[in-house]
Amino acid sequence: MTQPSDSESPGPDPTGGRLILVGTPIGNLGDASPRMRHAIETADVIAAEDTRRFLSLAQRLNLTHTNRVVSVFDHNEGHRAPELVDLIAAGETVVLLSDAGMPAVSDPGYRVVRACAEAGLAISSTPGPSAVLMALAVSGLPSDRFSFEGFLPRKSGQRKSLLEELKAEKRTMVFFESPHRIVDAMDDFAEVIGDDRPMSISRELTKTYEETLRGTVGSLRELAAEGLRGELTLVLAGAAEVETAPEDHLGEVSALVDAGVRAKEAAGQVAKRFGLSKRDVYEAWLHRE
The missing domain is CATH 3.30.950.10 (Tetrapyrrole methylase, C-terminal domain)
Structure with missing residues (x-):
């Protein structure tokens, strides 16, 4: 694993347009990193899940910024993504953040990331707290x-x-x-x-x-x-490792078949659920007594 740099700098200023995913505190403001602060203060555009919450966070952290702030939430991310792609393609740096934690992890962001990736634009992340x-x-x-x-x-x-x-x-x-x-x-x-x-x-x-x-x-x-x-x-916790055989699950296959599922498809569903071979489950069902 690469060893972290000893540099205390927030990192070099990005050249050209890029999207930066920024993790924000999930509760304790002490988790706000220098890199997070630098990214927000130097970005051209802030794309926030809730603009009011972002402005409140910036005020509590004494962040100074003159950036344009736009909203990106579940119901507008689809049509907002092309706008952000155009801004980044024109050379602007866009910081994307959610209300708390890492954007795009059960929060808005992945549609913007996908659109930028498809457009061949630079994407980076300033990681932060994750529940x-x-x-x-x-x-x-x-x-x-x-x-x-x-x-x-x-x-x-x-x-x-x-x-x-x-x-x-x-x-x-x-x-x-x-x-x-x-x-x-x-x-x-x-x-x-x-x-x-x-x-x-x-x-x-x-x-x-x-x-x-x-x-x-x-x-x-x-x-x-x-x-x-x-x-x-x-x-x-995950399920405990239990040795199982195709013959142990013929009841599940039969139940699916009785419900109208084709036998081969039913065998596949049961095999996937229990980590078995689809062929072995299907053969066992065909040759059941």
Whole structure:
């Protein structure tokens, strides 16, 4: 791994137009880096998820800037992206940031990044705090391989469907959830995943009342029922390695076939879920007794 530079400089001024993704504090203003400050103060355009929140952040950090500030949020990012591409192509530096954390990670930004990449424009990042990585690091769960699943679906039926898909996932998983839905979400985790799977819930990360609760789905479900406040990041251990054979899952194949799914496709879905060979599952189903 490349060793970090000893230079205390925020980095050289970019030459020509470019897009810079800038990570902002997720709670503690002390996490604002010199590079973040430099990027914001020297950019030509600030593309912010919420312009009012950005201006409030700039005021609290005593940031001085004369940049043009535009909004980039979920519902306008599609048509805002070409505008930003044109500005960058004309030689301007555009800083893209979300309300907290890294843009484009469960926040607006990836459409702008994709448009710039397709246009062959320069893209760089000034990294900053990430609730995903922080919650994973303090969870006490395996972190060598993980997946980030974003916000859980709002509706229970969709939430359960997602958890069914992830039930056999071997990697540690990270989710976001609202305190208003955490009780219902934990009920669904218990029903689909089971009570015994190791899990953690982090809240108020980097803030005064930061807390990480560690236990199992069942024990954390009880704590959630007592009420949890603040933004919540859930970390769920992956499924334990269990040796399984195609013959063990013929019931799942038959259920899909009975529901109208073609046998070969049903075998493929079951094979993918349990890490088996599609051919072996299909052959086992064809030769079932």
